[in-house]
Amino acid sequence: MLDHPSKCGNRFRFWPPSEPVPRVAVLQSTQQDDPREIGSCIQLFHGELMITSYLPNKKKHVLMLSTDPDVLPLKLHGQEEKLEEAGESSEQEKPAVIQMYNEFKGGVDCTDMVTKKFSCQRITRRWSKAVFENFVDLAIHNSFVLFHWANPTVSLTKRKYIEWLAKELAVGHVKARRKNDFGIHTDVKELMDTFIANYDALYGPTVCPTARCIVCSETSQLQTCVKLGKLGSL
Helix, strand or coil, X not given: CCCCCEEECCCCCCCCCCCCCCEEECCCCXXXXXXXCXXXXXXXXXXXXXXXXXXXXXXXXXXXXXXXXXXXXXXXXXXXXXXXXXXXXXXXXXXXXXXXXXXXXXXXXXXXXHHHHCCCCCCCCCHHHHHHHHHHHHHHHHHHHXXXXXXXXXXXXHHHHHHHHHHHHHHHHHXXXXXXXXXXXXXXXXXXXXXXXXXXXXXXXXXCCCCECCCCCCECCCCCCCXXXXXXXX
16 A cells, blocks of 8 residues: 555545555645745746745735846745734735845825726727737826826816716717618617717717816806807817
8 A cells, every 4th residue: 555645635645544554635725724834935947937935814825927137035945934824914024036126116006996997998808909908097197197297277077088088989989870770760769869969968079078168267168258258178
């Protein structure tokens, strides 16, 4: 039996055998009986590749892959570094590769967060469609940032801005298709007329969802400016 190691699943890997038989078992990082100390860091190397396994807290496990020689640790290969367990770890206690990543990840993580909150992405198996939808999300967010940069006094939520932007992009195509209404059902024509009428009533000929007089700077949403007698734009 000593020459034939036993194979077992993850449920039987800690059962003491009746005799010292070599065993091969499955290990799962989600099991409660495989704990790691909070703040522990393990780094593995393969040539110029380095994988860092860092446990900042009980419910978070960070895996980092790096080929940058500037973040190579002073510890030897496979040696585990014990960090302090007093509360949260400071930036000095974290591995160098994580500290370097934290210096540049802020913009990326914030952009991912705001684009996922209002996203046009749908479940698809076509990577080209997924990339295009991601580009659309980034373009919408960039236009929202530029809009607020150009109009700092306008208080407009992103949901309202996306709603206005979608209608602004669609109204031209709807009007052009309504003029050439060959092959369109009557109910679709009525919906198109309703959409165009609602758009003109809400936004009119303005270039901004919140109309404001460009001269007197007085808010006159959906109304005509008293001083100029017409709607102005920001």
